[in-house]
Amino acid sequence: MEKFKKMSEETTLNKVVIEEGEVAAFSMVFSQGKQYDGVNYKWFDKKYEKFLYVDRVVISPKQHRKGIGKELYTYVFDYAKENNFPVITCEIDIKPINEVSLAFHESMSFKEVGRQEIKGGEKVVSLQARVVE
DSSP states (O other), X not given: OHHHHHHHHHOSEEEEEEETTEEEEEEEEEETTOOOOOHHHHHHHXXXXXXXXXXXXXXXXXXXXXXXXXXXXXXXXXXXXXXXXXXXXXXXXXXXXXXXXXXXXXXXXXXXEEEEXXXXXXXXXXXXXXXXX
């Protein structure tokens, strides 16, 4: 909980979706130059001068397939456009593969800009970016 609280204090943008009085979903987004120690965030921080990094999108299982993920990303896209962030970034697991996330991010116009092994090669992520239009 302490790590989550510290992360939350470093975020640039948070969004919580409430449905029927319960947290249905939330997101945590960081911009460049933060003290956040996430290995994937650090990769993007070295590559881009100005960006938003979508670190967490968590959706309650009973809220899956209701468009909340798209709602959260639309919020990020709008914020990026209003605040002159040229690119939005994220990572998707490809080892083990997360096909649902890959398909979702492809539908949202994200493109792979790199790959990274983490946890000693136990995990591989696709580092993705979307240009803000």
